[in-house]
Amino acid sequence: MDAAVADSPSRLTPPAKAIALYRLVIAAVLTFFTQYPQLQILPSHSPWLSALRSAAILALIWSFGLLLSSQIYPRAWPQWTRILVVSVDTLFVLYLFYCSGAISGPLAILPLLLLIANVYQVRGHVALIQVWVTIVAVIVINFLRQGQLGSGGVLIYSLALFAVAYLADNLVRYRERSAQEDALRAQEILDLNTLNREIIRQFDAGLLVLDRQNRVLFSNPLAQELAQLPADTNPYVLDQVQPDLGEFLRHADTIPERELSIRTTKMASGKRLLWLRSIALANTPFRLLTLRDASSLREKQREAQMAALGRLAANIAHEIRNPLSAIRHAAQLLAERSLDASGERLLQIIDRESQRLNRIVESVLEMSRPRAAHPAPIALTAWLPQILSQLRADPSLLDLQVELHGDDGLPLVSCDPEQLQQIFTNLLLNAAQHGKPPGQPLRVEILLTPMQNQRAVEIRVRDYGQGIPEENLERIFEPFFTTESLGTGLGLPLVRELLRANRADIEARNHRHGAEFVFSLPEWQLGTLL
Structure with missing residues (x-):
C-alpha cells in the first residue's frame, strides 16, 4: 500500500x-x-x-x-x-x-x-x-x-x-x-455547455436549436424577440407558436436560405421581415435556424454603401471646388462688361447653377467631415421661437406658417445649438419644398412631448402636404436621393448625421394629412459627455 x-x-x-x-x-x-x-x-x-x-x-x-x-x-x-x-x-x-x-x-x-x-x-x-x-x-x-x-x-x-x-x-x-x-470531464463539458450557451445568447443573430419534429430545444433571447417566441426552457413545437417559420422549415432542404415575412404583434404593421437560414447538423438529429432582421441588414448594407459613396463624393467635391471657383470668377468678370439681354440671361444661369453646385459641394464636404458636437443645455420652448424668427428671413420660408406646441415645463435637452439650428433649417426647407398642399398655405407643426421612461423629449416636425410615397420612405435619407429637379438630395442625410452626432436618430413617417419627421433628444444632465 x-x-x-x-x-x-x-x-x-x-x-x-x-x-x-x-x-x-x-x-x-x-x-x-x-x-x-x-x-x-x-x-x-x-x-x-x-x-x-x-x-x-x-x-x-x-x-x-x-x-x-x-x-x-x-x-x-x-x-x-x-x-x-x-x-x-x-x-x-x-x-x-x-x-x-x-x-x-x-x-x-x-x-x-x-x-x-x-x-x-x-x-x-x-x-x-x-x-x-x-x-x-x-x-x-x-x-x-x-x-x-x-x-x-x-x-x-x-x-x-x-x-x-x-x-x-x-x-x-x-x-x-x-x-x-x-468528474473533471463532466465539469469541463458543463463549463463548455455554459460557455456555448453564453456565446449563443450574445450572438448577433437569433438562433434556434430544433429536432426532427421541429421542437425548439433552445433559443437565444434575440430569436425570442425577433420571432416573438416564448422564453421557455421546455421543448415546444415551433409550428404551433410561429406557423410561418414551420412552413419555411418544411421546404428548408431545398431552399435553406431565404427572406420571409412573419406575423408579429410587436411591429406596427403586424409583420416583420426576417432573413432565415437552416443549417442541418451532420450525423445528428438536430438543425440550427438562424434569424436576422432583414430591414436591419439592408440598413447596414445601405450605410456601408453610403459611407463608400460619401468618401468618393468628398474626393470629387474637392476636385470640383477649384474649377467651380474659376467659373464663378469668370462670370463675375463678364458681368462687368456691357452685354445684351441674351448674354445677361446666360450669365444669370451660370451664376444660379454655380451657386447650386457650390451648395452641393459644401454639403458633401460637411457630411464627409462632420464637426464634433458640443452639447449644451437647451430650453426648446424658449429657444425655438428665436430660431424660427431668424429662419423667416430666408426667402424660401417667407410663406411658412409654423405652429409650436409644447409645455413650458419641458426638461432641458442636450444638443449642439448650432447643429440643432441646422437640423431645423433643413427640415423646414424640406417642408417648404415638399409639404405645401395645393391651393392652401404652407403650414408646419412642431410638437414637443416629454418621454418620461427614456429621459428624453420627442420632437415631431409635421407638414400637411402630399406625404411621402411608401417606396421612398426607406430611401429618403440616402445622399443625393431627391424628387425635385432643383434639390441636392443632401438636406435630410445631413440632418440624420447631425442627430447621430448628438446621440439621436430620426424617422420619416406619414400621418393622415401629410408627412412628419420624428426624433428625440436626451435630457440634459450635469456632466453630459458625448
Whole structure:
C-alpha cells in the first residue's frame, strides 16, 4: 500500500449504508452457524463455541446499529467516525479469529474480508497502520493458539493479507482516479455547455436549436424577440407558436436560405421581415435556424454603401471646388462688361447653377467631415421661437406658417445649438419644398412631448402636404436621393448625421394629412459627455 496517499473528503467512498449492509450479512451468517453447531461449520464441542456465539451476537447488534445510523445519516461519515468503526470491526474480527482457531480455524477468511472492507473506509497512513496491526495481531494470535510463530503457513497467510490489502487499495485508488477524471470531464463539458450557451445568447443573430419534429430545444433571447417566441426552457413545437417559420422549415432542404415575412404583434404593421437560414447538423438529429432582421441588414448594407459613396463624393467635391471657383470668377468678370439681354440671361444661369453646385459641394464636404458636437443645455420652448424668427428671413420660408406646441415645463435637452439650428433649417426647407398642399398655405407643426421612461423629449416636425410615397420612405435619407429637379438630395442625410452626432436618430413617417419627421433628444444632465 502507498502510505503517502492522503485522505481527502472528495475521494470515492462507498456509502456507509453499503458497508453496514455488508457487515450485517457477515455477522448474521456467523450468528446463524454459531446457533446451529450441528451443521458442523464450526466444531460442535469447541470450548470457544459459547464465546463465538456471544461475539457473533454482539457483532450482529453492532452491524444493525451501524446500518440504522447510515439510514439516519446517509452522507459519508467523517474521518474520525470511520476510524472508530474500523477499530471496533478489527477487534470483533480478531476475537472471532482467535476463538475459531486462528489460521487453521474455519473463520480464517475473516481478516481478509476485514482488510477489503477497511480499504474502502480509511486510506493513507491510517490504512497502512491498520494493515500492519492486523498482520502482527494474526501472527500473535496464531502463536497463542497453536504455539507456532514463524511457520510457513503463518508466513503465507501474512503475505496473503498484505497482498489482498495491496490489491484492494490499488483497486480503490484506480476507481478514485477514474471517478475524479470522470468528474473533471463532466465539469469541463458543463463549463463548455455554459460557455456555448453564453456565446449563443450574445450572438448577433437569433438562433434556434430544433429536432426532427421541429421542437425548439433552445433559443437565444434575440430569436425570442425577433420571432416573438416564448422564453421557455421546455421543448415546444415551433409550428404551433410561429406557423410561418414551420412552413419555411418544411421546404428548408431545398431552399435553406431565404427572406420571409412573419406575423408579429410587436411591429406596427403586424409583420416583420426576417432573413432565415437552416443549417442541418451532420450525423445528428438536430438543425440550427438562424434569424436576422432583414430591414436591419439592408440598413447596414445601405450605410456601408453610403459611407463608400460619401468618401468618393468628398474626393470629387474637392476636385470640383477649384474649377467651380474659376467659373464663378469668370462670370463675375463678364458681368462687368456691357452685354445684351441674351448674354445677361446666360450669365444669370451660370451664376444660379454655380451657386447650386457650390451648395452641393459644401454639403458633401460637411457630411464627409462632420464637426464634433458640443452639447449644451437647451430650453426648446424658449429657444425655438428665436430660431424660427431668424429662419423667416430666408426667402424660401417667407410663406411658412409654423405652429409650436409644447409645455413650458419641458426638461432641458442636450444638443449642439448650432447643429440643432441646422437640423431645423433643413427640415423646414424640406417642408417648404415638399409639404405645401395645393391651393392652401404652407403650414408646419412642431410638437414637443416629454418621454418620461427614456429621459428624453420627442420632437415631431409635421407638414400637411402630399406625404411621402411608401417606396421612398426607406430611401429618403440616402445622399443625393431627391424628387425635385432643383434639390441636392443632401438636406435630410445631413440632418440624420447631425442627430447621430448628438446621440439621436430620426424617422420619416406619414400621418393622415401629410408627412412628419420624428426624433428625440436626451435630457440634459450635469456632466453630459458625448
